[in-house]
Amino acid sequence: MNKIVEWESPSNIALIKYWGKYGVQFPKNPSISFTLNNSKSTTSIELIPKKNNKVEFYFDKKLNKEFGLRIEKYLNNITSKLQFINDYSFYIRSTNTFPHSTGIASSASAFSALAMCLVDLDCELNNTILSKKKASSLARLGSGSACRSVYGGVAMWGKTQDIDNSSNEYAISLNNGISSIFKTYCDDIVIVDADKKSVSSSAGHKLMDTNPYSTEKYNQALVNTRLLYNAMQTGDISEFIRIVELEALSLHSMMMISNPSFILIKPETIYIINKIREFRNDTDIPVCFTLDAGPNVHILYPDNNKIEVQEFINFEMKNFRIISDYVGKGPVKLR
Ligand code: PMV
DSSP states (O other): OOEEEEEEEEEEEEEEOOOOEETTTEESSOEEEEEEEEEEEEEEEEEEEOOSSSEEEEETTEEOHHHHHHHHHHHHHTTTTOGGGGGEEEEEEEEESSOTTSSSOHHHHHHHHHHHHHHHHHHHHHTOOOOHHHHHHHHHHHOGGGGGGGSSSEEEESOOTTSTTOOSSSEEEOOTTOOGGGGGOEEEEEESOOSOOSSOHHHHHHHGGGOTTHHHHHHHHHHHHHHHHHHHHHTOHHHHHHHHHHHHHHHHHHHHTSSSOOOOOOHHHHHHHHHHHHHHHHHOOOOEEEEOSSSOEEEEEOGGGHHHHHHHHHHHTTTSEEEEEEBOOOOEEOO
């Protein structure tokens, strides 16, 4: 019988942003993220006897040649790390629980689910124990931010002297010592625009190479990593809010001052940001925002403020579609 494994893996939302890379997908600065719960990909890999075509990829039960070619290229790039890739053809099926192009990083959940399947198959074939570090490192080669999704809760990626065992090769779990309030944080995503991004993240990373402020930005992220980690250990939510919002705006500022310049936020993005800040000032409820590389706004808040914050969102953002998510436990093996 053909060997088959199946994993589900969530997306993640960065608090400290990875923006700028070098070499084989190494980050120019460390990043920290929340792994989400509901927004996930489910992927199965069936190893079949070697045929002419290496990869047959089905997304939502439909053959997808474009993604299939991207995965084939990815597999060819990692054969030195997983020898068995040379010996089989791959029948891959994948689905997402969240709609396409909603600002939720599908490449993060897709590549982390794929990497978990690959590492799991390697373990079965060689009778070894699954290594999350190896899965993270392989996920990184598919999409940088995907390497953080192999851990639940809080994850960080990128070498810094401030965090033991941190590495540019793979992400690590950052859950030990983190205040419990952050372990059940909520993330409601306000969909401002569901269209495909006008600038891909790989083009965005590349523009950092010629951005005159990039060195300053990498240093800022390095300092923010240390400060955010401290704030998350001590449960200092005001400091958490300050850094998370600064990181989001700093990311978008970099886009605006790159050459060529691009603006991914929309007037509605600013409207929502202002509403969140107003609500926070008026009520002292510790709600804040972050942005991915797009116009949609992630509203972050502690679980124990859910009722008030959701009332606020339902009232102020009633014209927008909202996807509700929260911090989750990471990938799960299904088969
Ligand atoms: O993993 P990539 O290459 O799609 O880059 C992700 C970049 C951001 O989502 C903007 C930030 C991050 O750290 O996830």
